[in-house]
Amino acid sequence: MEAGKNLSSSRPIKVLLAKPAIDGHDRGIFVLARALRDAGMDVIYAGLLPTPEQVVDIAISEDVDVIGLSLLNGAHMTAFKKVVDLLKERGVEDIAVVGGGIIPDDDKPKLEAIGVTGNYGPGTPLSTIIEHIRKRGEEARKKKEM
């Protein structure tokens, strides 16, 4: 650890990981939680079966920079959109939303269009996901500081 590291006034990127629908496949999100921690981020996992409302509540209370959504059950078009809609409804513009899971190629541009980026599937290198979350997190942090 370099000298005086704890005195740094910069705060790590804070990420909320969630599976906002009925989907118990949480191995992937655990691997990702650990990888993000090892990349120096603060990570909150929302637990199994949170509603999109709960996901947005947690994101606001914890003042996160990024919400990482994962679904492997095919509900991404409804559930991811619901999270995005709720954020918009509550006037939150400074939290980035990224997605992942089993997402057909056809759906990716549609998710991008509503602001859910990334949308990585199985086999994506962790470094790719970490880089993307870091980039979106830094963008969100800039908006917060305005």
Place this chain on the structure above:
Amino acid sequence: MDTLSIVRGITAGDQRIVARAISIIEEDNDRSYEIIRSIYGMTGHAHIIGITGPPGVGKSTMIGVLSRKLTEMGKKVSILAVDASSPFSGGTILGNRIRMQDTLSRYGIYMRSVSNRGMTGGLSRSTWNIVKVLDAAGSDFIIIETVGAGQSDIDIVYLADTVIVTLAPGLGDSIQAIKSGMMEIGDIFVINKMDREDSFFALKDIMDNVYERNGWMPRVVGTNSLKGEGYDDLIRAIDDHRTFSVAHGGKRRIRYREEVRLALSRIVERHVWKEFGKLLESGEMDSYYDEHLDPNTVATEIFAQNNGLSQGNSVERRVEF
């Protein structure tokens, strides 16, 4: 967002602004102190409950039940949970929320998870100031959950009005292990998981080991968080201790002194690193290493040479044989 709107939002209890304010406080810079300065006059109302104990005894679950009961009694409750950061990456997995999310959503209770940012003692550096934000936001009770590392989690004794040490049956030797540290800091001891085998032995074991301290005899309460049993006793114990500590108001004065001490050491530390940090990176370190000079002598010498306190006497560098 300007400081005035933030201060107004905090005092109005606006959860979103409270959340943003806590982030600014965590950054621990001039802006953080400006906010604290502006809200300090509105603090002092909340009763601060610190919850500590070894990992896995049910601290987070207990906070879920306790905050629900207090909210049902018409009290405004806020929760702050501290988790340990990785010593290598500095990152943290904040996992306390999962155990209480249902209660939080249903009752609109504000909860925040923070990383200890490498600090020992069970709290983060900014915990003290975050509590002030929650206090100024109109909380009646602020519940703080420490890291849960066991014996070393004792900073909470300064910060909290009431310290609850949580234990569970079957810890056996670990109860022995925490005796020297935690048995001295609890105002209330809770044996959680009372549905477990041998729970009454655990209860008795603790009762045999608590002694009156500064006029307060610690209470020992058994709870079962699954069924909510024992929580009325716990709330009564908290209330009794609150009445006691209001009557014997010394604790807040001790806390105030500790806060000034912490703030002072933070200023000193920051100053020291600004002055001396670069010396650690200098080439001289290599020559000290090559000379096989002991680190304490090097530190003393660097300090004496660079702070203007040096009297011109060079430090005795090496004992000649």
